[in-house]
Amino acid sequence: MAKEVAGLIKLQIKGGAANPSPPVGPALGAKGVNIMEFCKQFNARTQDKAGKVLPVVITVYSDKSFDFVIKTPPAAVQLLEAAKIKSGSAEPNRVKVAQVTWDQVKAIAEDKLPDMNCFTVESGMKMVAGTARSMGITVKGDFPSN
Amino acid sequence: MEYLELDIKLNPVSPWDDIIVSQLAELGFESFTNDKTGVKAYGPTADVNMEEVMAQSILGNVPEGLTLSFTQEVIAEQNWNATWEADFEPVFVEDKLTILAPFHDASIAKGMKVEIQPQMSFGTGHHQTTWLMSKALFAEDLQGKRVLDVGSGTGVLAIVAKKLGAGFTMGTDIEEGAVENAIENQGRNDINDITFLLGDIDVVKEDNFDLLLANINKNVLKAHMPTYAALLKSGGKLKLSGFFESDVDELVTIAAQNGFTKEGVLLKEGWAVIQLIKN
Secondary structure, three states, X not given: OOOOEEEEEEEEEEEOOOOOOOOHHHHHHOOOOOHHHHHHHHHHHOHHHEOOEEEEEEEEEOOOOEEEEEOOOOHHHHHXXXXXXXXXXXXXOOOOOEEEOHHXXXXXXXXXXXXXXXXXXXXXXXXXXXXXXXXXXEEOOOOOOO | OOEEEEEEEEEOOOOHHXXXXXXXXXXXXXXXXXXXXXXXXXXXXXXXXXXXXXXXXXXXXXXXXXXXXXXXXXXXXXXXXXXHHOOOOOEEEOOOEEEEOOOOOHHHOOOEEEEOOOOOOOXXXXXXXXXXXXXXXXXXXXXXXXXXXXXXXXXXXXXXXXHOOOOOEXXXXXXXXXXXHHHHHHHHOOOOOEEEEEOOHHXXXXXXXXXXXXXXXXXXXXXXXXHHHXXXXXXXXEEEEEEEHHHHHHHHHXXXXXXXXXXXXXXXXXXXXXXXXXX
């Protein structure tokens, strides 16, 4: 028989850096989950993505057991990585800090499509490009047409 | 450890929620939660400099078209794991060892009895890695041996080693709460001569160890490997855990580069212990 779900917890945690402090501690602790067990597992599973922000969806069951799914980093974090910069522009309207290509935008859109509020890669690309512009990252060239 | 919570309201939320996360992740914040009104960001108070945050994020440079407000709150340290810790099951490592809390009926114990109250530290035996490491200790002759437990958590492995006859025994942990807890736990088990130190591996000034235990994670173990080699005597044993079966080959390769020979691997539900001997 499937276990009864007691709750879903959505967090974003840096790879390898889960610890029992807030928000992990209060969110899991309140449900009677062994927080240390979650941290050990999350950190072991994210050793190769240490330091990168990773969305995680934790399912807690009524017997206080849990499982979780780790997603890829948010689009903005992936854009910084693609542009090889540490942070976006403090004044994105005036100061452009980096460039990415439409191929890079497409790769991020394809990766994040399941988490985005859109149905096609093209609309995903437009959203990612919008995020890039808001960060002061320019997308090189024109939107690719098929 | 004290944590700072920033409760940030955004309008519109997207894409600014993603952007603020990407910025704050570089400014001392470790974890985030999202909701329909914005983002909450959490980082150790000691790692966050709000002046820097204001200068280098949209918190201090609100872009056109975005309405942003935020509040900050310091969250004092507390035992978030208290609910689980008040009511956990005892752990039996085959018939060799029973790890109990003070609230358990001690008469149910089989084999060696070790009492642990974790106080948000790792090491109650519930985790496969602690269970395997404990089991591995029973296969060793520890009489009078010098033992070091790196990342000692509750102190459980050092305590088991001591009860198996180890001589000079030392534990280290980077969490202050864990060191305090390990000292409490040795007292619960009528032991007073294990030295627990706060800090990373470099706080260990002793060497010539016969046995070194490290249940941490892959990246830390890889980084520590040369130091483990330096701290152990020739023929000394190293037991590593805190990783998956799929990580074993990578760690064995690095261990070999640092002068270790693989003795064996123990597995439980995907988690692994590697047993090595220093050449």
